[in-house]
Amino acid sequence: MKNLSLIAAIGEGGELGYNNNLIWKIREDLQFYKEMTMGKNIIMGRKTLESMPLQALEGRHPIVLTSKPLETCTNLEVFHDLDSLLDYVNDTNKEFMVVGGANVYEELLPYVQVMYLTEIKREAYADTFFPYFNEDDWNITEIGDFLDNDIPYIRNKYVRKRSKMVKWES
Numbered sequence: 167m168k169n170l171s172l173i174a175a176i177g178e179g180g181e182l183g184y185n186n187n188l189i190w191k192i193r194e195d196l197q198f199y200k201e202m203t204m205g206k207n208i209i210m211g212r213k214t215l216e217s218m219p220l221q222a223l224e225g226r227h228p229i230v231l232t233s234k235p236l237e238t239c240t241n242l243e244v245f246h247d248l249d250s251l252l253d254y255v256n257d258t259n260k261e262f263m264v265v266g267g268a269n270v271y272e273e274l275l276p277y278v279q280v281m282y283l284t285e286i287k288r289e290a291y292a293d294t295f296f297p298y299f300n301e302d303d304w305n306i307t308e309i310g311d312f313l314d315n316d317i318p319y320i321r322n323k324y325v326r327k328r329s330k331m332v333k334w335e336s
């Protein structure tokens with residue numbers, strides 16, 4: 167889907183989170199997340215919603231996947247199954263960004279056109295991991311090389327090669 171992208175920060179082993187929290191809190195990367203998501207529709211799983219501070223939602227239009235009834239505040243949209251969400255994304259020209267967590271990345275990765283991955287050059291204990299993907303399916307451009315608080319990381323932009331796009335038929 168042309169209007170679906172993804173943003174994540176991952177360790178060398180694909181580490182994403184532990185105990186429903188982020189592993190690394192890198193100031194520059196949180197700022198990048200803010201710039202990339204501000205004013206956008208952001209798609210997340212219920213667990214990521216619960217893990218996020220309010221300011222990570224402000225100024226965005228959050229869309230949450232959950233199988234449960236969810237008390238919604240204004241501006242928060244809820245979907246109870248993947249197909250309805252894909253229909254919704256497919257039927258509009260609006261831009262959407264998948265912001266996690268592991269479960270939702272895995273389900274939506276086949277439909278994502280562009281990924282912004284902050285790749286931290288560290289391993290860590292984790293209980294959630296970014297899904298496997300084949301780098302050969304993507305054109306990769308390095309968009310940054312950083313050191314923050316002694317943590318080295320790079321940021322890559324992945325654009326899916328055309329022939330490998332999954333076509334969503336509604």
Ligand SMILES: NC(=O)c1ccc[n+]([C@@H]2O[C@H](COP(=O)([O-])OP(=O)(O)OC[C@H]3O[C@@H](n4cnc5c(N)ncnc54)[C@H](OP(=O)(O)O)[C@@H]3O)[C@@H](O)[C@H]2O)c1
Nearest residue numbers: 175183186187188211212213214232233266267268269270
């Ligand atoms: N490093 C990063 O960039 C990054 C970014 C985001 C999150 N994280 C981390 O990732 C971890 C959370 O990931 P997670 O995999 O445990 O949870 P998650 O993907 O955030 O949420 C999973 C929940 O989403 C709902 N869901 C997912 N697919 C659904 C579907 N098709 N239909 C209905 N509901 C669906 C279910 O909620 P119900 O149980 O309510 O049905 C499911 O339990 C945390 O540690 C968080 O800090 C890291």
